[in-house]
Amino acid sequence: MATEVSDASAETEGQSRMASVWETFEENRFSYLLIMPTLVFLVLLMWIPFLRGVWMTLYEWPFGGSPTWIGLENYASLLEWKPFYTAFKATLWFSLTTAFQLLVALVAALSVREISRFTKAITGIFLLAYTVPPLVTGTIWAYLLAPDLGPFFTLLTEWGVLSETIYWGTNGSASMAVITFVTTWTFWPFMFLILSASLQNIDEELYESAQIYGANRLQTFWNVTLPHMKSAILVAVSIRLIWNLTKVSQVLQLTNGGPGYDTSVLAVLLYRFAYGRGQMGVAYTVGLVLFVVTIGFVFVFIREFEKASEEATA
Amino acid sequence: MSTGSSLGLGDVEIGDVWTRFMTYVVLTFLVMVNLVPFLFIISVSFTPPEAFFGDPSLVPANPTLEAWTKGFADLRDNLVNSAIIATGTAVISMAITIPGAYAFARKRFYGKKVGFYAIIVAMMFPYILLVIPVMDIWNSTGLYNTIPGMWIAYQIFVTPFAIWILRDFFQKLPQDLEEAAQVYGCTQFSAFVRVILPLAAPGIVAVGFLAFLTGWNDFLFSNLLTTGVGPVPAVPVLYGTIGGGSGERVYWGKLMAETLIIGAPPTVLYLFARNYLENAFAVK
Amino acid sequence: MSGNTSNTAPSSDSTDDPVRNRQRDSAGADESHVRVEQIRKTFNDGSVVACEDVNIDIDEGEFVVLVGPSGCGKTTTLRCIAGLEQPDDGRIVVDGDDVTDAKPKDRNLAFVFQSIALFPHMTVRRNIRFGLDMNTDLPDEEKDRRVEDVAETLGIDGMLDRKPKALSGGQQQRVSLGRAMVMEPDAFLLDEPFSALDANLRDQMRVEVKQIQRELNKPMVFVTHDQEEAMTLGDKIVVMDDGNVQQIGTPHEIYNDPTNLFVADFIGSPSPNLLDCTVVEDGGELRLRNAAFEVSVTDEQAAVLRERVGDRVVLGVRPEYLALNDAETNGAFTANVDVVEPLGDRDAVHLSADGQSLSAVTPQGRVGRRTDEVAVEMEIERAWLFETDGTRLV
Numbered sequence: 001m002a003t004e005v006s007d008a009s010a011e012t013e014g015q016s017r018m019a020s021v022w023e024t025f026e027e028n029r030f031s032y033l034l035i036m037p038t039l040v041f042l043v044l045l046m047w048i049p050f051l052r053g054v055w056m057t058l059y060e061w062p063f064g065g066s067p068t069w070i071g072l073e074n075y076a077s078l079l080e081w082k083p084f085y086t087a088f089k090a091t092l093w094f095s096l097t098t099a100f101q102l103l104v105a106l107v108a109a110l111s112v113r114e115i116s117r118f119t120k121a122i123t124g125i126f127l128l129a130y131t132v133p134p135l136v137t138g139t140i141w142a143y144l145l146a147p148d149l150g151p152f153f154t155l156l157t158e159w160g161v162l163s164e165t166i167y168w169g170t171n172g173s174a175s176m177a178v179i180t181f182v183t184t185w186t187f188w189p190f191m192f193l194i195l196s197a198s199l200q201n202i203d204e205e206l207y208e209s210a211q212i213y214g215a216n217r218l219q220t221f222w223n224v225t226l227p228h229m230k231s232a233i234l235v236a237v238s239i240r241l242i243w244n245l246t247k248v249s250q251v252l253q254l255t256n257g258g259p260g261y262d263t264s265v266l267a268v269l270l271y272r273f274a275y276g277r278g279q280m281g282v283a284y285t286v287g288l289v290l291f292v293v294t295i296g297f298v299f300v301f302i303r304e305f306e307k308a309s310e311e312a313t314a
Numbered sequence: 315m316s317t318g319s320s321l322g323l324g325d326v327e328i329g330d331v332w333t334r335f336m337t338y339v340v341l342t343f344l345v346m347v348n349l350v351p352f353l354f355i356i357s358v359s360f361t362p363p364e365a366f367f368g369d370p371s372l373v374p375a376n377p378t379l380e381a382w383t384k385g386f387a388d389l390r391d392n393l394v395n396s397a398i399i400a401t402g403t404a405v406i407s408m409a410i411t412i413p414g415a416y417a418f419a420r421k422r423f424y425g426k427k428v429g430f431y432a433i434i435v436a437m438m439f440p441y442i443l444l445v446i447p448v449m450d451i452w453n454s455t456g457l458y459n460t461i462p463g464m465w466i467a468y469q470i471f472v473t474p475f476a477i478w479i480l481r482d483f484f485q486k487l488p489q490d491l492e493e494a495a496q497v498y499g500c501t502q503f504s505a506f507v508r509v510i511l512p513l514a515a516p517g518i519v520a521v522g523f524l525a526f527l528t529g530w531n532d533f534l535f536s537n538l539l540t541t542g543v544g545p546v547p548a549v550p551v552l553y554g555t556i557g558g559g560s561g562e563r564v565y566w567g568k569l570m571a572e573t574l575i576i577g578a579p580p581t582v583l584y585l586f587a588r589n590y591l592e593n594a595f596a597v598k
Numbered sequence: 599m600s601g602n603t604s605n606t607a608p609s610s611d612s613t614d615d616p617v618r619n620r621q622r623d624s625a626g627a628d629e630s631h632v633r634v635e636q637i638r639k640t641f642n643d644g645s646v647v648a649c650e651d652v653n654i655d656i657d658e659g660e661f662v663v664l665v666g667p668s669g670c671g672k673t674t675t676l677r678c679i680a681g682l683e684q685p686d687d688g689r690i691v692v693d694g695d696d697v698t699d700a701k702p703k704d705r706n707l708a709f710v711f712q713s714i715a716l717f718p719h720m721t722v723r724r725n726i727r728f729g730l731d732m733n734t735d736l737p738d739e740e741k742d743r744r745v746e747d748v749a750e751t752l753g754i755d756g757m758l759d760r761k762p763k764a765l766s767g768g769q770q771q772r773v774s775l776g777r778a779m780v781m782e783p784d785a786f787l788l789d790e791p792f793s794a795l796d797a798n799l800r801d802q803m804r805v806e807v808k809q810i811q812r813e814l815n816k817p818m819v820f821v822t823h824d825q826e827e828a829m830t831l832g833d834k835i836v837v838m839d840d841g842n843v844q845q846i847g848t849p850h851e852i853y854n855d856p857t858n859l860f861v862a863d864f865i866g867s868p869s870p871n872l873l874d875c876t877v878v879e880d881g882g883e884l885r886l887r888n889a890a891f892e893v894s895v896t897d898e899q900a901a902v903l904r905e906r907v908g909d910r911v912v913l914g915v916r917p918e919y920l921a922l923n924d925a926e927t928n929g930a931f932t933a934n935v936d937v938v939e940p941l942g943d944r945d946a947v948h949l950s951a952d953g954q955s956l957s958a959v960t961p962q963g964r965v966g967r968r969t970d971e972v973a974v975e976m977e978i979e980r981a982w983l984f985e986t987d988g989t990r991l992v
C-alpha cells in the first residue's frame with residue numbers, strides 16, 4: 001500500500017484525478033448500482049421522450065405516418081388560432097380548483113383533528129372519492145348532474161329551488177363551474193391525506209406550551225399549526241397544481257371540452273389534437289405551452305408562499 | 315386522538331362549544347357530500363331500466379341484479395387486463411424504486427443531491443406532455459397495445475412519487491442498522507435484505523398500493539396506448555360507454571353498476587393499506 | 599459528570615498496574631493484536647480531514663480508550679478499524695494480517711454503536727444470535743447455548759424473547775454488548791456505548807465492561823468524549839484533537855505529564871490552571887511573573903527558561919497543587935474566593951486575583967463558605983510550562 005501511494009504521487013495530475021474518480025466510484029459502487037434502475041427510467045421515460053417531443057413540434061407529425069419538417073409553423077398557427085386563447089383562459093380558471101381543494105382539505109383536516117371518535121370512518125369516506133378511478137367518479141357526476149334525468153336537478157326543481165332544470169352543457173361558465181366542482185370533489189382527499197398526516201406529526205407539547213403561554217385558538221393556529229404544516233402545504237399544492245392541470249378524463253366525460261372550446265383546458269386541447277385528429281406536432285406544441293404555464297404557476301406559488309410565511313413569522 | 319386544543323372539562327367556554335358545533339357541522343356536510351353520490355349510484359345500479367325515468371329515490375321499488383350481471387359480463391376481460399396491468403405496475407415500480415430510495419436515504423455517494431433533485435423535479439413534471447412522444451415511441455418499438463408497454467409507461471407516473479415517499483421511510487429508520495449488520499457478518503446487500511426491507515415494509519405496502527392505484531385508475535395512458543384490438547383495461551371501456559357518445563340510449567343502471575365494479579378493487583385495497591398510507595404521506 | 603473526584607481515576611487504575619505491566623512487557627513491536635498505521639481519512643473531496651496520521655498499537659488484552667472533544671475524529675478512526683470507512687491512507691493490521699481492504703464482516707471485529715443499533719424487528723435472542731447466524735455454521739443448540747451464556751453474564755437472560763423496544767436504555771445497551779461478545783471476536787470496538795445512560799447506570803456499566811474485558815482478555819477500543827470515563831477505564835489512553843493524536847499513554851502519564859497544552863487542559867476536572875506568564879530575571883534568579891503573582895522556578899525549569907528571559911510562556915498547574923491558607927505565607931499571593939463547589943470529599947474553590955481566574959481543590963470544608971480572601975501557594979515543582987503555541991517546554 002505504501003509503495004502504491006508513492007507511485008500515485010509520481011503520476012501526472014490528470015491520471016491521479018482519473019484514479020480518484022474511479023476510487024469514489026469503487027467505494028460507492030453498491031449505491032450506484034441501487035440507483036441505476038431509477039436513473040435509467042428517468043432518462044429513458046422522461047428526458048428522452050420530452051426532448052423528442054420538443055423536436056416533434058417542428059414537424060407536421062401524423063400519428064403512425066411520416067413526419068414533414070415545417071419549422072415553427074405549429075407555433076405560429078397555434079398563436080393565430082382564436083380557440084387557443086379560449087383554452088388558455090379556461091386553463092387559468094380551471095387552476096382555481098387547486099385553491100378550492102386546499103381550502104376543503106385544510107378545513108377537513110383541522111376538523112378531523114378536533115374530534116376523537118369516528119375518525120377512521122370519516123377519513124375512510126373522504127378517501128373513497130380519491131381511491132376509485134377519476135373516470136368512475138366522473139361518470140357518477142355525469143349522471144347525478146344530467147339536466148334531464150339526473151337526481152340533482154330533478155330534486156331541485158321538485159323542491160322548488162329551481163323553476164326549471166339548467167342545461168349547463170350549453171353554457172360556457174356553467175360548464176366551467178361543473179368541471180371545477182367535480183375536479184375539486186375528486187382530488188381534495190389527496191391533499192387531505194398529506195395535510196392530516198403532517199397535522200398528526202405536530203408534537204402535542206407544542207400545543208400545550210402554547211396554551212400555557214395563553215395563546216387562543218387563532219393564535220395557536222397561526223403560530224403552531226400553520227408553520228408546522230408549511231412544507232406539507234407546499235408539497236401538496238405544488239403537486240396538485242400540476243396534476244390537476246394534466247387531468248383530462250373528467251372534463252372529457254362531462255363537457256368533452258365544449259361548448260365550443262370553452263372548457264378545453266390545455267390538457268384537453270392537447271388530447272383533442274392527439275387523439276381526435278392525430279396531429280402530434282401541434283398537440284405537443286400545446287403541451288409545451290402547458291409546461292410553461294405549470295412551471296410558472298409553481299414558481300409563483302412557491303415564491304409567494306415563502307414570502308407570506310416569512311412575513312407571518314417576522 | 316386527543317384534540318390538542320381543548321382543556322379539561324372544567325374550562326368549557328362559549329368559544330369551545332361553538333368550535334365544537336362548527337366542527338360537527340363541517341364534518342357532517344363533507345361526509346354527506348362524499349357519501350350521498352355513492353348511495354345514489356348504488357340505488358341506481360339496482361333500478362330496472364324501465365323504472366328509471368320516475369322520481370329519483372334512494373330505495374328502488376323493484377330492485378334487480380340485471381345491471382350488475384350484464385355489467386360484469388361486459389367488463390370481465392377488461393377487469394382481468396386491469397388487474398394484470400396494475401399488479402405488474404406495482405411489482406415493477408417496487409423493483410425500481412426500493413433500491414433507489416434506499417440509496418438516496420441511507421447511502422453517501424457522489425452526486426446524490428443532484429440525483430435526488432432530478433427526481434423531485436420529475437415529480438413536478440406535467441406527465442401529459444410525455445403522452446405524445448411515448449405514443450409515438452411505443453408505436454415504433456412494438457410496445458403499443460401491449461401489457462408490458464403499459465407497465466413501463468406507468469412507471470413515469472409512479473417512480474418519482476414512490477422514491478419521494480420511500481426515501482422518507484428509509485430515512486426514518488434508526489441509524490447504523492445496516493452497518494451493525496455488516497459488522498456482524500452481512501454484505502451490504504444482505505444487510506439491506508435482512509434488516510432494512512422488513513423494517514420498511516409499511517412504506518413498501520403504501521407505495522405498492524399507490525402504484526397499483528395508478529395502474530388501475532389511469533385513463534390517459536390506458537386510452538391512448540391501447541386500441542380495441544389490444545388488451546384494453548376497464549377504465550377506457552367505461553369511457554367509451556359514456557363519453558364516446560355511441561348514439562345508443564345509455565342504460566344508466568348498468569353504467570353505474572360498472573362504475574361500482576371498477577371502483578371496488580381499489581377501495582378494498584385501500585381498506586387494507588390505509589394504516590400505512592397515513593404514515594407514508596407525512597411530509598417533513 | 600458524576601460527583602466523583604478527579605483523582606479516583608488514576609488511583610482506581612493503579613490497582614490494575616501489575617496486569618497491565620505484564621502485558622506491556624510481553625508485547626513486542628510486531629506482536630500487537632490490532633495495529634493502526636498512519637491512518638488518514640477525509641470527507642467531501644478532502645475538504646474535511648476527519649483524522650490524520652493516526653498510529654495506535656493495541657496489545658492483546660489491552661483496554662485502549664480514544665478520548666477527545668466532539669468532532670475530533672474518534673468515531674471515524676474506529677470506523678476505519680472496523681472497515682465501515684475506507685481510509686484514504688494507511689493500514690489496519692489485525693493479528694498480523696493486513697485487513698485494510700477487507701470487508702467489515704471479514705475482519706472478525708465486533709463494533710458496538712453509539713446509537714445502539716439493535717434490529718427493532720428481531721427479538722433480543724435473534725439480535726444476539728445475528729452474528730452467529732450470519733458468520734458461522736454452528737449447530738442451533740450451540741448458538742443458543744452461547745447466547746444464553748452471554749445473556750447470563752450481562753444479566754439480561756430474562757428478556758431474550760422481548761423486542762428491543764420493550765427494554766430500558768441500559769438493557770438495550772447490554773444486548774448490544776452481548777451481540778458483540780457472542781461473536782468471540784479478535785477485538786471489541788465500542789463507540790461511546792454509554793452516552794445514552796444516566797450517571798449511575800453508566801458507572802455500573804463501566805465496571806461491568808471492564809470486568810468482561812479482563813475475563814475475555816481481548817483488546818478493546820473504547821471511544822468516549824468524557825475524560826473521566828477515559829481515565830477510569832483505559833490501560834492506555836489516546837487523546838485526540840482536530841483529527842490528530844495528541845498523546846498516547848497510561849492514565850498516569852496523561853494526567854501527570856501531558857505533552858501539550860491541549861491534553862493538559864482536556865484531562866482532569868476541574869481543568870488545570872493555565873496562566874500566561876512572562877519570564878523575568880531577578881538578581882540571577884529566574885521567576886515567572888503574572889499580573890497576580892510572581893513565582894520562582896525549579897532548577898529543572900530554570901534550565902529551559904534560561905535563554906528565554908522576557909518571553910511569554912504558559913504555566914499550567916492542577917488545582918490540587920494550589921494550597922490555600924488563611925494567612926499569607928512566604929511566596930504566596932492573595933486571591934478572592936468566588937465560588938466553593940463541593941465535590942464530595944473535596945471542594946473545588948474558584949478564585950480570582952487581579953483579573954486572573956484560578957481554581958483549587960482542597961479537602962472538604964477547608965475554605966469556609968463565607969471566606970472572602972485566601973492566600974494561595976503554588977507547588978511550582980508540579981507545574982508544567984508550555985510555549986504560547988501549546989507545545990510543552992518542561
Ligand SMILES: Nc1ncnc2c1ncn2[C@@H]1O[C@H](COP(=O)(O)OP(=O)(O)OP(=O)(O)O)[C@@H](O)[C@H]1O
Nearest residue numbers: 641642646648667668669670671672673674675823
Ligand atoms: N460522513 C461524513 N461526511 C462528512 N464529514 C464527516 C463525516 N463523518 C464525519 N465527518 C466529519 O469528520 C470529523 C470527525 O467526525 P467524527 O464523527 O469522527 O467525530 P467524533 O470524534 O466521533 O465526534 P463525537 O464525539 O461528536 O461523536 C467531524 O468534523 C465531522 O464533521
Ligand SMILES: [Mg+2]
Nearest residue numbers: 672673674712
Ligand atoms: Mg462519534
